[in-house]
Amino acid sequence: MGNTHVPATAKGRATRERILQAAAELLAEKGAAGMSLDDVRARTGASRSQLYHYFDDRDDLVRAVIDVTTDAVLGRQGELLDHLDSWAGIDRWFDFMVQHQIEQQARGGCPIGSLAGQLAENDSAARAAIGAGLDRWEAHLRDGLIRMKTRGKLRSDADPAALATATMASIQGGLLLTQVRRDPHQLRIALNAARNNLRLGAT
Amino acid sequence: MGNTHVPATAKGRATRERILQAAAELLAEKGAAGMSLDDVRARTGASRSQLYHYFDDRDDLVRAVIDVTTDAVLGRQGELLDHLDSWAGIDRWFDFMVQHQIEQQARGGCPIGSLAGQLAENDSAARAAIGAGLDRWEAHLRDGLIRMKTRGKLRSDADPAALATATMASIQGGLLLTQVRRDPHQLRIALNAARNNLRLGAT
DNA sequence: CCCAATTTGGACTTGACGGTCCAGTTGCGT
DNA sequence: ACGCAACTGGACCGTCAAGTCCAAATTGGG
Numbered sequence: 001m002g003n004t005h006v007p008a009t010a011k012g013r014a015t016r017e018r019i020l021q022a023a024a025e026l027l028a029e030k031g032a033a034g035m036s037l038d039d040v041r042a043r044t045g046a047s048r049s050q051l052y053h054y055f056d057d058r059d060d061l062v063r064a065v066i067d068v069t070t071d072a073v074l075g076r077q078g079e080l081l082d083h084l085d086s087w088a089g090i091d092r093w094f095d096f097m098v099q100h101q102i103e104q105q106a107r108g109g110c111p112i113g114s115l116a117g118q119l120a121e122n123d124s125a126a127r128a129a130i131g132a133g134l135d136r137w138e139a140h141l142r143d144g145l146i147r148m149k150t151r152g153k154l155r156s157d158a159d160p161a162a163l164a165t166a167t168m169a170s171i172q173g174g175l176l177l178t179q180v181r182r183d184p185h186q187l188r189i190a191l192n193a194a195r196n197n198l199r200l201g202a203t
Numbered sequence: 204m205g206n207t208h209v210p211a212t213a214k215g216r217a218t219r220e221r222i223l224q225a226a227a228e229l230l231a232e233k234g235a236a237g238m239s240l241d242d243v244r245a246r247t248g249a250s251r252s253q254l255y256h257y258f259d260d261r262d263d264l265v266r267a268v269i270d271v272t273t274d275a276v277l278g279r280q281g282e283l284l285d286h287l288d289s290w291a292g293i294d295r296w297f298d299f300m301v302q303h304q305i306e307q308q309a310r311g312g313c314p315i316g317s318l319a320g321q322l323a324e325n326d327s328a329a330r331a332a333i334g335a336g337l338d339r340w341e342a343h344l345r346d347g348l349i350r351m352k353t354r355g356k357l358r359s360d361a362d363p364a365a366l367a368t369a370t371m372a373s374i375q376g377g378l379l380l381t382q383v384r385r386d387p388h389q390l391r392i393a394l395n396a397a398r399n400n401l402r403l404g405a406t
Numbered sequence: 407c408c409c410a411a412t413t414t415g416g417a418c419t420t421g422a423c424g425g426t427c428c429a430g431t432t433g434c435g436t
Numbered sequence: 437a438c439g440c441a442a443c444t445g446g447a448c449c450g451t452c453a454a455g456t457c458c459a460a461a462t463t464g465g466g
Contacts, residue, residue, distance in 0.1 A: 008442060009433060015443080031325060033236025036423060047445045048425085058424065108324065113379060117320030120382050121311065122234060131383050165380065165389060166396030170369070173376030173393075176316060177368065179323050180334045186368060190376075193369030196403055197396040211412060212463060218413080239453060250415045251455085261454065 007054065016054045018044045023065045024072070028111055032062060032118040062119070063129050069111050070133035074140075076100075084144030086153070090198065094191040097171065101184035109179035112137070113172045138168045145198075158201035170194035210257065219257045221247045226268045227275070231314055235265060235321040265322070266332050272314050273336035277343075279303075287347030289356070293401065297394040300374065304387035312382035315340070316375045341371045348401075361404035373397035 007013040022043040026035040037051055037058060055061040074081065080096055083089035108114070112133045119126035145160035154160070174190025177183075210216040225246040229238040240254055240261060258264040277284065283299055286292035311317070315336045322329035348363035357363070377393025380386075 011433070012443065029324075031236070031321065033234070033321075034325065037425090038423070049427090049444060049446080052425075053443065109320065114320040114324070116379050116383050117312065117317040118234065118236075121232075121317070122237065127383060127385075134380070134383060162392050162395075165392045166373070169376030169380055169389070169393035170372050170396070171376065172379045173372030173374065176319050176375045176379070177337070177372055180319050180330060180337060182330075186372070189365050189368045190372035192365075193373070193400040194396070197399045200399055214463075215413065240455090241453070252414060252416080252457090255455070256413070 012054075015044075015046065015050055019046055019051060019054060019061075020064060020068050023061055024068050027062070027065050027069070027115070028108060032115060035062075037061075059123065059125070062123075063125055066112075066115060066126060066129040066133060069115070070129075070136060073111055073133075074136060081140040084141050085147040085151075087199075087202075089144070090141075091195070094195065098184055098188050098191065101175070101178050101187050106178050106182045106184050110172060110175040113175055114179070116172075134168065138164050141167055145201075153203060154201050155203050163198055163201055166197055167194045170197075215257075218247075218249065218253055222249055222254060222257060222264075223267060223271050226264055227271050230265070230268050230272070230318070231311060235318060238265075240264075262326065262328070265326075266328055269315075269318060269329060269332040269336060272318070273332075273339060276314055276336075277339060284343040287344050288350040288354075289347075290402075290405075292347070293344075294398070297398065301387055301391050301394065304378070304381050304390050309381050309385045309387045313375060313378040316378055317382070319375075337371065341367050344370055348404075356406060357404050358406055366401055366404055369400055370397045373400075 007016050019040060023035065023040050026039050026043065029035075030039070037048070040046070040051065040061075041048065051061070055064065077093070077096065080089070080093045084093060112130060115126070116130050116134075120130060121127075142160050142164035145154060145158075145163055148154045149156070149158060149160055170190045170193060171187075174187035177186035177190065210219050222243060226238065226243050229242050229246065232238075233242070240251070243249070243254065243264075244251065254264070258267065280296070280299065283292070283296045287296060315333060318329070319333050319337075323333060324330075345363050345367035348357060348361075348366055351357045352359070352361060352363055373393045373396060374390075377390035380389035380393065
């Protein structure tokens with residue numbers, strides 16, 4: 001996977017980055033099926049051979065973009081993700097996501113989750129990449145909850161892994177409803193419920 | 204929307220039904236972008252002009268299929284949806300969905316929810332149709348919860364609409380995780396959390 | 407049974423897209 | 437500054453998909 005030419009020169013690296021960047025934008029804007037290589041060409045000013053120089057084919061590019069997108073999502077949430085080991089930290093995280101949807105006017109949903117519905121069923125490599133992205137995300141919360149449990153802030157019979165999974169489901173579902181209904185409040189409702197469920201594990 | 208020739212003869216109606224049926228299958232199998240009119244032709248033995256006789260264009264067909272799919276999903280859940288006014292009824296509903304995913308080997312996700320990620324962002328008519336479908340679904344739960352509240356099984360300060368929305372989010376998110384991870388247990392975890400949240404409103 | 411409306415068959419047009427190929431240019435180590 | 441590898445430009449090809457068009461067949465009411 002992604003076993004394509006790793007650029008040897010600085011110029012090559014820059015070109016590869018430009019392509020990935022544009023492809024990521026287009027994937028978010030027009031969906032997986034809607035992004036054409038000509039679109040990418042137009043946006044980057046790159047030529048056809050550049051695309052095929054740095055990526056095996058279209059699918060390879062899409063897979064690479066999934067990884068880049070995951071990095072972007074996790075990066076955007078920044079250090080919030082490192083403080084999911086307190087109720088206040090978790091609340092800040094939830095608030096951030098809702099605020100982000102308000103700013104986006106409820107468009108776009110989750111960049112990773114949206115791709116799931118588009119690619120999971122028919123492209124197993126992409127499904128694996130999306131799964132890995134979701135895992136990385138969920139791991140931050142799970143690890144935070146484990147730390148809370150160690151500190152005695154979670155009951156000893158609480159299951160951090162399951163709590164993290166249930167929370168991810170509320171996030172993804174809440175974002176989906178937000179996207180379809182163009183209403184950020186849908187995410188708020190889902191996250192309030194997720195919070196209630198987490199709190200059931202509190203000491 | 205869908206203002207296409209309503210068939211005047213029995214034969215015409217049958218043809219239109221065949222087309223819708225095949226298109227619904229293909230949409231579920233290959234995704235919204237993956238379904239081509241030629242696929243539909245091949246599966247129904249219909250000719251090109253039949254497609255354009257009964258539907259304005261591809262988008263019109265897709266929109267019609269969304270409605271048909273909603274009917275199918277609600278129909279499959281049958282009378283379970285009429286008994287969401289007791290904890291036992293809700294549990295039966297949850298169990299049914301998990302069981303269904305086990306039988307499907309965690310493939311396909313939610314037929315409606317999957318379409319959301321594919322169409323919501325770039326086809327506002329489709330988004331409206333999907334939203335209507337989700338609303339119809341959610342309404343069953345909301346109405347059940349309202350009946351429970353009337354009967355005093357839900358606290359007087361409980362918000363049936365919000366509880367129903369949060370539950371829908373857990374369902375959709377749980378199905379998404381199930382699909383990506385090919386593991387029906389993901390839905391189980393999400394629904395357990397949803398159940399916990401609902402129970403917080405119990406008297 | 408006849409005719410007008412409905413339905414059907416399928417050739418054709420147009421355009422987009424993924425992918426290949428090769429020749430030309432640039433960058434970099436020696 | 438030389439030469440090889442890395443990089444780039446863009447013409448070209450095959451395929452496939454959406455949509456148009458018109459003529460033929462079928463249907464059903466009067």
